[in-house]
Amino acid sequence: MTVSNSFAHAVRPVVPGKSELRPLGLNEVRITGGFWGHRQEVNATETLPHCLQWIERVGWLGNFRAAREGRSADRVGRVFTDSEIYKLSEAMAWELARGGDTSIKATIDRLAAEAGMAQEADGYLSTAFGRPGQPARYSDLEWGHELYCYGHLIQAGIAQARVQGSGGLIDTAARAADHVCDTFGPDGNDGFCGHPCIEMALVELFRLTGEERYLDQAARFVERRGHGRLADIEFGRAYYQDDVPVRDARVLRGHAVRALYLASGAVDVAVETGDAALLDAVIAQWETAVARRTYLTGGMGSQHEGESFGADFVLPPDRAYSETCAAVASVMLGWRLLLATGDPRYADLIERTLFNVVATSPAADGRAFFYSNTLYQRDRGPTAAPDVVNPRPTSNPRAPWFAVSCCPMNVARTLASLAGYVATADDQGLQIHQFTDAEIRTSVGSEPVAVRMSTDYPDKGVVTLEVVEAPTEPMTIGLRVPAWSREMATVTDPGGSTRAASPGRAEVTKSFVAGDRIRLELPMAPRWTFPDPRIDALRGAVAVERGPVVLCVESVDLPDDLDVDAVLVDPREPPVDQEGGAVVSGALSEPEPQSWPYSGESSASEDTCRRVSVPLRPYHSWAEREPSTMRVWMPSIGGST
């Protein structure tokens, strides 16, 4: 395998050959503090060791050695556990780029050695298939996840190659990729994996190495899907997007992570092959999914059954699945679309998803996670058990580990690489997509540029960019103005003049000098948000958002040990800002017991209830104190919105 020199040090997950915006690497952007800086520290010091401990404890790492030694009966866990070791390896690579110490490098090498020992001579690598006592290789493409595991293996290998140059999993990954091209090429097995992932991994491996066959194979996998080749399972072929070809589909559907990984891979293929029709198809699917199948939090995939997108406007808060991994996958897709098109709306959804799902999943201590992210917790549930594997993906409280434990590692690799999503460049200048304390040092044209971003976001709405090193030529600095700011944002240029900034991208073009400052001010007053009337489960209910953060009411903040289903709120009065959350006017109502929940008269419960102030806090911080009920959407007084 040849690593193309031009990309060897592109320390970032996605490096398109051509794009509207150039992604900046972890060697160019560093998050230095604030909300995400703290999250990154917890991720480094708590989550990564936690995950490492668990993959050893539950035996998933040991599966590689068992495979090598022919002990099939000793294999533990679901067929896709190999992928968790790869995702963790990828996370550790990004952490190393972020400044991790040498112990991380040693762990990366150890995990790579363990996994590599199970690789067979022809490049095949799975602990679950192909050895005596196991099902044959590729005998169950629907559920076997072998190609999916390669996808994560390749992503990890690429991350490590970009961070370290060599070592780690890249050689193992490349051998596996070669094996895949040999096996699933034009004259080979015409199948594809029940769980997409390898598509985007192969494109990225093409980007790393310049080997066209990887791109060709990725394109082949994308095109093969959607013709009903996989079995018609109980969930239907839409579950694994084998119902309609990617380029003909009109909306994201089926298993949410599968749908979003596939769409990400399709964008990668489209970008590298110049396939505008394929790119447009994915954009249209994204638009419909966002308009009709996405939670206020950015969460995707409302159905527990099949972990899937529901039908349009089926977005129940209490039965929200909103898998953490689907949020990670949505960030991956949004980032690819942002690079490909430059459209800031993708960064808007990335922000929403990061603050309200990715940040919600891990506990403050970084050692327990939500797998699914409900928007309405009706029962208080048990106290957290810090040492018990949760056999179920539905989790309240957060659990340290799951029988299917993709989410902790997906959060870990996202947080460790988060600096890569903050900013981009093009020939004219820089674009700031996410707001955080950060240092950016890159080049525009061929000239070095350095900028420092300072902010207390999302607690406060002021973002300051200070030019530390300016190019000699004029450049343009663009700042995303979130759609949620609703025409109330302002930008102040280095000359001190302030102007209104509409949602989109506010740009300042000039010959900058060191010390120049741009100030973006976003309106952080908490605000009422109303749902589309077609969402049955939200009719007559309202939510409160504050900046990019969705708020919620939690029973622990209510008087008299009441639960949140007693809360009505009054959207006729504006919410009042309070410590990163809000207080709204409302009432407490405890409905009468009834023997039958339908009657000939409408209820008017607000007549009999007492008025109170209702405190709301960020949704991402819920379930941190004690077993609690919680809701984001609250019925409004009068029942009408």
Added chain:
Amino acid sequence: MTVSNSFAHAVRPVVPGKSELRPLGLNEVRITGGFWGHRQEVNATETLPHCLQWIERVGWLGNFRAAREGRSADRVGRVFTDSEIYKLSEAMAWELARGGDTSIKATIDRLAAEAGMAQEADGYLSTAFGRPGQPARYSDLEWGHELYCYGHLIQAGIAQARVQGSGGLIDTAARAADHVCDTFGPDGNDGFCGHPCIEMALVELFRLTGEERYLDQAARFVERRGHGRLADIEFGRAYYQDDVPVRDARVLRGHAVRALYLASGAVDVAVETGDAALLDAVIAQWETAVARRTYLTGGMGSQHEGESFGADFVLPPDRAYSETCAAVASVMLGWRLLLATGDPRYADLIERTLFNVVATSPAADGRAFFYSNTLYQRDRGPTAAPDVVNPRPTSNPRAPWFAVSCCPMNVARTLASLAGYVATADDQGLQIHQFTDAEIRTSVGSEPVAVRMSTDYPDKGVVTLEVVEAPTEPMTIGLRVPAWSREMATVTDPGGSTRAASPGRAEVTKSFVAGDRIRLELPMAPRWTFPDPRIDALRGAVAVERGPVVLCVESVDLPDDLDVDAVLVDPREPPVDQEGGAVVSGALSEPEPQSWPYSGESSASEDTCRRVSVPLRPYHSWAEREPSTMRVWMPSIGGST
């Protein structure tokens, strides 16, 4: 096996040793026409032959012969397919009692012979376990369904014994029951089945035979459950009610059919052992489930995931699972509670469930079925395929057969035995629970009594009871006055005096003579129904009921090819009666396309829409014409209820 003579000709499914009300058999009540008479005819002439054809066509009947001949590899279908042959056998027994011809008797004997040949010497009988190449007997109590299959075997055998006296499956069933008692007795395997069913079957076998060991074993199975002996699966132990002992549980939960079958068995045990605490526990569970976990249709089990009861007030119309078999099971439980307590509220729910789920499942032609019964069909879906097995339980349109095909047979056995649910007797007289054209001929005290019921119910609200043969002593005839009649029913006694009849039971006590008539008049004007405000998915929506029948709007009845999500209705104006349905005042609104379904302003879509009359038809008749969208609960104009 000794069949107790006193019960040999008790031609009914449930014959408690002691009860408030005495169930009348199919030899005592005959449905002679009308809504249910027509359904019974279709069941006899279409559904039973249809099911017989399919169990042969898909190979489930052939499994018995394959087992006998040691051809394990030839077995087809899920592990519980044996039970479908038994349920069909039971249905045919009731049909024979209803007057079926000799070909039915020949089929019963043929099915019994086929099944019987697979029984092993010690009484064990399963086509899926225990032979070379199969898992060991009882090696998978969680999912193996062996005891569940015996439950249906025993029920079929009992039905046949009660109808025919001997022959059929009763000897096979008794041998299996003896084997169960030997294997799972106090000194044996301390397990129980992941799917309840055998509990009520064993109690009924005790009732048929007088053998105490069957009752003891049923009681043992009931008591063993709930202590976490079965595996903690992804759905949790609540799925098979192994989370909390029956007598400690406070609500029905988990897999709905499992929960309702178990509760039925627990009532049977409680009644025969005089265990008032156990009976009270089930009553309390029923009350909570009805108050908080039941659809307007009577459907139970809202969640697709795990086919289970959701949390309190989680009753989404669009994701309603409402399995047909759960409705059948709810009728079985309600009937047992009605007999045990005499409380007419159980007959109210039975009526609601029969008209709105059991009657909804089969197509008018009796050859296609809903497995789940949504209350809101958002997509039109495909045209019905009369010859294709549906791999999924979710079905629109109705399907002729399913990979798991319990529902057609459960509907068939319910319809064939429906006369058994119409009326009961006690020492003082008769109680009429369901309204239909029928002839009732039984005894009160030791005197013969005959009554003819005539009605156009549910199209019209007049029910006339004519005494055909009267006892010499005074007696009491009680007629259920449904709760839905809301203080607007009247009863006219044989003397011609009319009085208001409150919900409950209206009684007429006198020395009747032949020709005496009692007239019950129920208010059939369609009426608005409003939901409990705690049901998120129904907030701001209303439904229309007419008598016991839930109505719905279907797109095929709307102008301009609109779908039902365009409909708003105005509950300030009363619905107008129309041909068994209704017309309501409403409006059509087509919401604007949006890129994000949440905004800072509430929608007021009724301002921009056009007023129309909205025709509503019985929910049980929907999806009979062409692919259509449908909803029961409609958003109300103004959004407020």
